[in-house]
Amino acid sequence: MPGSFSARAPRGRFAPSPTGPLHLGNAWAALLGWLWARAGGGHFALRIEDLDAARCRPEHVEALRRDLDWLGLDFDGPVVFQNRRGELYRAALERLTGQGRAYPCFCSRAEVARAASAPHGRAEDGPVYPGTCAALGAAQVAERSRTRPPALRFRAEAGVVAFEDAALGRTTQDVQAEVGDFVVRRNDGVASYQLAVVVDDAEMGMDQVLRGADLLDSTPRQLQLIRALDLPVPAHAHVPLLLGADGRRLARRAGPPTLTELREAGVASERVVGLLARWAGLSEGGPRRPADLVSGFSLGRLPRSAIRVDAALVRASLGPSG
Numbered sequence: 001m002p003g004s005f006s007a008r009a010p011r012g013r014f015a016p017s018p019t020g021p022l023h024l025g026n027a028w029a030a031l032l033g034w035l036w037a038r039a040g041g042g043h044f045a046l047r048i049e050d051l052d053a054a055r056c057r058p059e060h061v062e063a064l065r066r067d068l069d070w071l072g073l074d075f076d077g078p079v080v081f082q083n084r085r086g087e088l089y090r091a092a093l094e095r096l097t098g099q100g101r102a103y104p105c106f107c108s109r110a111e112v113a114r115a116a117s118a119p120h121g122r123a124e125d126g127p128v129y130p131g132t133c134a135a136l137g138a139a140q141v142a143e144r145s146r147t148r149p150p151a152l153r154f155r156a157e158a159g160v161v162a163f164e165d166a167a168l169g170r171t172t173q174d175v176q177a178e179v180g181d182f183v184v185r186r187n188d189g190v191a192s193y194q195l196a197v198v199v200d201d202a203e204m205g206m207d208q209v210l211r212g213a214d215l216l217d218s219t220p221r222q223l224q225l226i227r228a229l230d231l232p233v234p235a236h237a238h239v240p241l242l243l244g245a246d247g248r249r250l251a252r253r254a255g256p257p258t259l260t261e262l263r264e265a266g267v268a269s270e271r272v273v274g275l276l277a278r279w280a281g282l283s284e285g286g287p288r289r290p291a292d293l294v295s296g297f298s299l300g301r302l303p304r305s306a307i308r309v310d311a312a313l314v315r316a317s318l319g320p321s322g
Contacts, residue, residue: 010042012208014073015197017049018060021258022067024276024309025212025242025250031276032239033210034073034290035297045204046075049197050083051190067259070269072290080204082196089191092199092229093152093184101228102184104141104150105133129153129180152185154194154225161220166237167299168213173220182221198222202231210237213306214249237299241306242279256314267318275318279307 014030016022022030037044046068050056065079096102107115107129115130134155136144144150156176165171175182184195191199201209216238226233242250250256257265262272270287278285281301282293 010037010040010208011045011204011206012037012042012210013045013047013201013204013206014068014075015047015049015200015211016064017052017055018057018064019052019055020060021260022064023250023258024256024272024314026064027067027071027259027272028242028276028279029210029212029239030068030073031071031273031290032280032302033208035293036208036210036237036299038290038294039297042208043076044074045077045080045206047080047200047204048082049193050081051193051196053083056083063260067263070263071259072269072273080200082200085196085200085203086191088199088203089185089196092195093191096154096184096225096228097152099228101155102152103134103155103181104136104145105153105181105183106144106148106150107132128178129182131181134181149187149189151183151187153181154184154221154228156181156221157224157227161223163219163223163236165216165219166235167210167239167302168216168237168304171216171219173217175220175224179221184225194218194221195225198225198229198231201234202226202229207232207234208237209234210239212241213238214241240303242309243306245308245310247308250309256309256311257318262318271318275314279303279309 012033014033016026016030034044046065048061050061068075093102109126111132112129113127115127115132133150133153141150156179158176160172160174162170162172182194183192185191219236219238223233244250259272263269268287270289273290273293274283274286274288277283277288277293281303282296
């Protein structure tokens, strides 16, 4: 069974993907994660999740580091880059394969979607994987590997996974029934998000994982991987998302200005932090520095449901003309 982290100052992280400029939704998660760690006198790290070579760009890394510094968030230790950690992921995959917990899969997404036995799964993951390749023999694997490189799938455990989310309370999911065996290495050899985040958090000593509620469904899968790899279990907190007026997740598309736009327009970062703090229920909305919010921070003060953000009003108050 996986253990827990020993009693010490907490360790948290912000782990953005450098696929474009940071927006207010990113700043929201970064600020809350920073406050959670700092309120406990803890360590806060920056990890760049840049495994997607087709979409991640070095210039975005430099921009996000400038934006986070402008926002008033500091980080401990060197910046960690996922694209430099391939050996760690390969070692974990070899361990899972050696245990019989991971197996080669030759199915494309389209083939999984067409499988008659595949019931509808969680929306972001498509249909439940029907186990098409779960029982292939060595000869079949060798034959199919001649024409298509396989992905690796993790054999999901049967039964309900339950955990206590520090922001949302008790959460349950039957991974096998609702997701099925899931990918831990893509067929191009790149580790999946589910595997990489588990390996990275354990290797970096992270015992606090704060992220958006859109990733809540990933946690039961990650807990199964943690158990299989005998890693310590971090505390999880999934915070409400910032949504646009249309109810869709706030992102880089037409919405409030990016942090870079605000910074380059000369907007005081304290105004941005104050707005985020008001949405979090931590202040009345006046200018604030992150350090001003540490002493009064509690996850229990955060709203439980998503927050609607009026992009026009945000642009009027924080944008270049504000």
